[in-house]
Amino acid sequence: MDTLHTYDVLVIGGGGAGLMAALHAAPRARTAVISKLYPLRSHTGAAQGGIGAALGNVEEDRWEWHAYDTVKGSDYLGDQDAIDFMCKEAVQSVYDLEHFGLPFSRTPDGRIAQRPFGGHTNNETGKPVRRSCYAADRTGHMILQTLYQQCIKNEITFYDEFQVVDLLLVDGRAAGVVAVELASGELHTFRARAVIFATGGHGRMWEITSNAYSFTGDGPAVLLRRGLPVEDMEFFQFHPTGIYKLGILITEAVRGEGGILLNSKGERFMEKYAPKIKDLASRDVVSRAIYLETRAGNDINGQRYMLLDVRPETVNRYAALDGRTRPDGSPYVVSAEEILSKIPDIADFCRTYLGVDPVKQPIPIQPTAHYAMGGIPTSIRGEVLADETGRVVPGLYAAGECACVSVHGANRLGTNSLVDLIVFGKHAGLNAADFAASADLPPLPENPQAFAGHQLAALRGGSGKERAAQIGREMRALMFDEVGVFRTEQGLEKAVETLQDLRRRFTDIRVGDAGKAYNTALLNAWELGNLLDLALVTARAALARRESRGAHARDDYPARDDQNWLKHSLAWLDEAGQVHLKYKPVTITHYTPKERTY
Amino acid sequence: MRLTLKIFRYDPNTSAGPHYDRFQVEADPNDRVLDLLEAVRGDQDDTLSFRRSCAHGVCGSDAMRINGLNALACKVLVKDLNSDTIQIEPLLGLRVEKDLIVDMEPFFAHYRSILPYLINDEPLPEDGKERLQSEAERERFDDTTKCILCAACTTSCPSFWADGQTIGPAAIVNAHRFIFDSRDRGRLKRLKILAGQAGVWRCRTAFNCTEACPRDIHITRAIAEVKQEILKHS
Secondary structure, X not given: OOOEEEEEEEEEOOOHHHHHHHHHHOOOOOEEEEEOOOHHHOHHHHOOOOEEOOOOXXXXXXXXXXXXXXXXXXXXXXXXXXXXXXXXXXXXXXXXXHHOOOOOOEOOOOOEOEEEEEEEEOOOOOOEEEEEEOOOOOHHHHHHHHHHHHHHHOOOEEEEOEEEEEEEEEOOEEEXXXXXXXXXXXXXXXXXXXXXXXXXXXXXXXXXXXXXOOOOOHHHHHHHHOOOOEEOOOOEEEEEEEEOXXXXXXXXXXXXXXXXXXXXXXXXXXXXXXXXXXXXXXXXHHHHHHHHHHHOOOOHHHOOOEEEEOOHHHHHHHHHHHOOEOOOOOEOOOOHHHHHHHXXXXXXXXXXXXXXXXXXXXEEEEEEEEEEOOEEEEOOOOEEEOOOOOOEEEEEEEOHHHEEOOOOOOOOOOOHHHHHHHHHHHHHHHHHHHHHHHOOOOOOOOOOOHHHHHHHHHHHHOOOOEOHHHHHHHHHHHHHHHOOOEEOHHHHHHHHHHHHHHHHHHOOEOOOOOOOOOOHHHHHHHHHHHHHHHHHHHHHHHHHXXXXXXXEEEOOOOOOOHHHHOEEEEEEEOOOOOEEEEEEEOOOOOOOOOOOOO | OEEEEEEEEOOOOOOOOOEEEEEEEEOOOOOEHHHHHHXXXXXXXXXXXXXXXXXXXXXXXOEEEEOOEEEEOOOOEHHHHOOOEEEEEOOOOOOEEXXXXXXXXXXXXXXXXXXXXXXXXXXXXXXXXXXXXXXXXXXXXXXXXXXXXXXXXXXXXXXXXXXXXXXXXXXHHHHHHHHOOOOOOOHHHHHHHHOOXXXXXXXXXXXXXXXXOOOOOOHHHHHHHHHHHHHHHO
């Protein structure tokens, strides 16, 4: 097989953002998707509860309310122009998905069904609003399947199981990528006029995580190595309800359908922390509440977990106390069958992994590392930004979880990850195609595969004193203990120091597999290197930020400090392993930062 | 508890033919088989190759044969197997590329052959909003929307083993998802494909597929419904 390929637009990653980008670039530009997984294996497929859009199918809603909720959810760190754009576009984007064939659940009058989700409110009453458009509890699965189906229909070109390991830049402009073909172990060079990174998140640096093994931050790590910055890395979301010990996600939709969080005393503890919307507060708020309850000794059996109770008797009791009604005004009373029909996959996870039937027993849960608010800095158009002044890297785009527009700021609202990848995936695709139409094909640098080849050779040529698996375990435990839901100066200092040491030890690993075909050990080791780089940047940015905002909670600086810290961080990592931080202002249009209560 | 994993090995680039390797691992009854494979690759033999991603049964990467039965390695727990030796082999009927990794392309080619996308050239609603579909119409094809294309069903099908040309249960499941979607207009095209030589009539209702499905899709029933639909239109 030829190992040099030329396209107008390359899309790196075959999840929701990548497929959206490809579908919108392909009609006007020769486009290929390069993905380390078969696209259907992407982590978009694991998203459960829904995609937020103010369709107003079951009650009054407006995109402006969605925007305000997102700004507030972001703890005012989200850029308000980008948030307005996203929430407005979300409405048509959801209709577009339906037109593509997505099998949304339906209302009695045949429209797209919607349900409540954390932090989404009617701005006039402050009460939860039904905004999350869903397909049972497998909305992400349906989005991924539907987009892939459209790619088949539109004959999009795919390089499946090709892992991109380097970005080629010529005179500061994107010129292509280098990828390993997993089946053969060969390096391939892809030339292009424009490159879109859509490589997903990096939650695998934490011990308890909802993320797929493949979420190793490849895109941001590749760009860091090429001298580009990453933005707001100190903000990583811990979802409050992961399955105890395993971290598997239990969607917020369980609480949307009436599930209640209980501590060891049987108290609905969220009443203390979010008196208005209680169990449906933002994820950062709920995760912190669980941590504080644990610290107060209210965890179950002293084992650092809480119970999520979705048994119909519990749901109905609290729904009556809250005065919750159905859209037609009748009291909200559910049966076990109705609950199971709304969350069939969750019920399956509980039975498989816990031996628990969720309508008969409560589910043991703990916070789980879930979503990267930070990532590759981009403009609203999806263009990658090179510095704090907003200078664009010509021809380079990013979208989805690997990117930071920023619409999620310090804390993402549930359902907004799917909104983000649909809206910004589409626009990155359109804009990259536009760019490609007017740009020439840049020359390749000399020895385009040299840097990638050097990185892979190093993984095979170390002393062998260290084992990659052991370094990975130490990193994950350290990150969970010191760079988790709550952080302190001392813990973060320890984390930075230890991560620098782990990065040094990493140079002493040696991959034992000398083969070429499906050398998964080699690529997993390379991915671990990405995680170590991003973990260091995360810890360093968290150490610098002496305030608490959204998902970044400092025990020693418990208050938000808009005076000094209403700004995005940008981090560069130099070859010596030093992190350099700069900052840029948040775009504030019409929502003035104020105290955030739920 | 201590377990023995007996794992199928094959590397086309070495002279050693297909064989089995044994590994001793320390396991908890609640461990997933995937956790054990990770432990082997991480700490004992990093030349072992297998696919995995989500690790909780939704991405479809890690379908394999575990003690002779097709399953996702991330959805089988040690305690479910009730044996102190676990035999792990690649899916049958697809060419082994390395160890537990098989060539998925023939499987995806069958999937693509049934036109797995909504076909409807009618104008969209004038208000730009969603096409209407009743809850009952949506429910009609709910079961087959769950498919994650892991190939556990197709590679458990005796007709597929006998002849890789057989389109196989996964492709029929995905055809069913569109044939019974009230918004779709491609029904006759798909029924024609499925009535062909490699289509639904190869099914001998062995039920292996239904038993293998990690998503509990009623595959044999879906195939029967497609057969009836073909008869109705023939």
